[in-house]
Ligand code: MD3
């Protein structure tokens with residue numbers, strides 16, 4: 001029988017982890033822990049499994065210098081390769097990438113409403129590409145900026161599976177100052193306004209920390225939604241309205 005100060009409910013199961021609540025990490029950068037329900041996480045994992053099979057299989061991106069990323073990636077809507085977007089995956093198998101589904105755009109709009117506590121004005125958000133990254137226990141992502149998009153619209157990031165350390169830096173240099181944030185399964189992170197072009201990376205993943213209920217055997221999935229700013233034919237499409245972050 002558990003009694004005294006250790007009675008069930010008086011203390012969280014992991015007493016040394018600070019309570020995870022919504023935080024503004026920097027102007028325009030909002031972390032919303034546990035935003036996705038377990039059911040939605042499972043559905044996202046299933047969708048990612050489908051995209052990972054094809055038409056363009058999930059693979060490790062090869063960098064121009066010959067290096068290979070440790071993260072495995074598959075793209076939806078537009079294909080990203082260093083350092084441009086195209087409709088076909090010319091560095092993989094030449095196939096056209098999977099279409100960007102309406103439900104994913106709606107999820108991105110709901111994410112902006114949540115993060116920016118908005119009344120619906122963010123329904124102009126029109127993400128047209130998703131990058132799906134899979135991290136096994138040894139995968140990392142070095143500090144980088146995402147600059148291929150010709151739109152200042154926010155990036156929406158959804159995490160499922162193992163926890164990780166996400167390093168959020170500044171728009172000027174790869175190094176300090178930066179803030180380390182733990183991202184866990186179901187977390188939402190939105191990067192808009194002055195945070196959109198900040199350096200960021202994933203220096204560590206903690207293997208075996210996922211809730212088995214989300215349907216992943218191991219590892220971490222991250223899905224980012226973006227506006228490329230490219231029209232269907234590849235021309236610049238439109239500016240992100242300045243009134244919105
Ligand atoms: C801040 N992915 O795909 S998500 C990436 O966890 C990428 O897989 C990481 O960096 C991951 O490019 C980090 C958070 C994230 C994604 C895109 C951003 C933060 C961002 C773009 C601009 C600013």
Ligand code: FE
Nearest residue numbers: 144145146200
């Ligand atoms: Fe990035």
